[in-house]
Amino acid sequence: MADKLYLGTRRYSSWSLRGWLMVKLAKLQVEEFVIPIAGGATAAVKAVSPNGLVPYLEHQGAKIWESLAIAEYCAEFEPALWPTGKIARAHARSIAAEMHAGFCSLRQAMPMNLGRNYAGLGQNAESLADIARIDHIFTQTRASFGTDGPYLFGTHFNAADAMFAPVVARFITFQPPLSAAAQSYVQAVRAHPLVDTWYRLAMDEPLSWRLDKYESLA
Secondary structure (H helix, E strand, O other), X not given: OOOEEEEEOOOOOHHHHHHHHHHHHOOOOOEEEEEOOOOOOOHHHHOOOOOOOOOEEEEOOEEXXXXXXXXXXXXXXXXHHXXXXXXXXXXXXXXXXXXXXXXXXXXXXXXXXXXXXXXXOOOOHHHXXXXXXXXXXXXXXXXXXXXXXXXXXEOOOOHHHHHHHHHHHHHXXXXXXXXXXXXXXXXXXXXXXXXXXXXXXXXXXXXXXXOHHHHOOO
């Protein structure tokens, strides 16, 4: 059976970006299938994914859904997805889990759209509180564990960076106020070759996949 990774529209699907980055960082060889999203669990996604959502990975007989589960699975093939030190690794897993479970106000106010400039939009008390917390995560993590490189844990782009990559995309699109340290991290993530590849693939998607609810915020 061929190994497969199911994704949603790259322009919008923040969770797909996370799963795809994990698979690429682990160098798993899979065939990629992009299913245009239309909001919620569509019939096309339900037909292939156990929880009706993407990303969904089938690899060597394993069936894995949820981004953190994909991260842990990929780390079995590429342990460097998590930091080597016990304390750093615990911190990485904590901030990745916080990202997975939280920041709903940011998600709602600033949906991921890789092709638009919505500078200044989406700012309210709740979304700005989420952004302040994320800014603190970026600056505190880099100060504690990442002083030797541009990423959260230094020179190596890892699973924690992958979890926050869609947040970086939101910050680029909506340009909320950020500290200088957080802005530097945003620029480093955007420049990563895998993130840049995702952006280029997103730009090549058919225009028919675009959704008015994400394209008409301004």
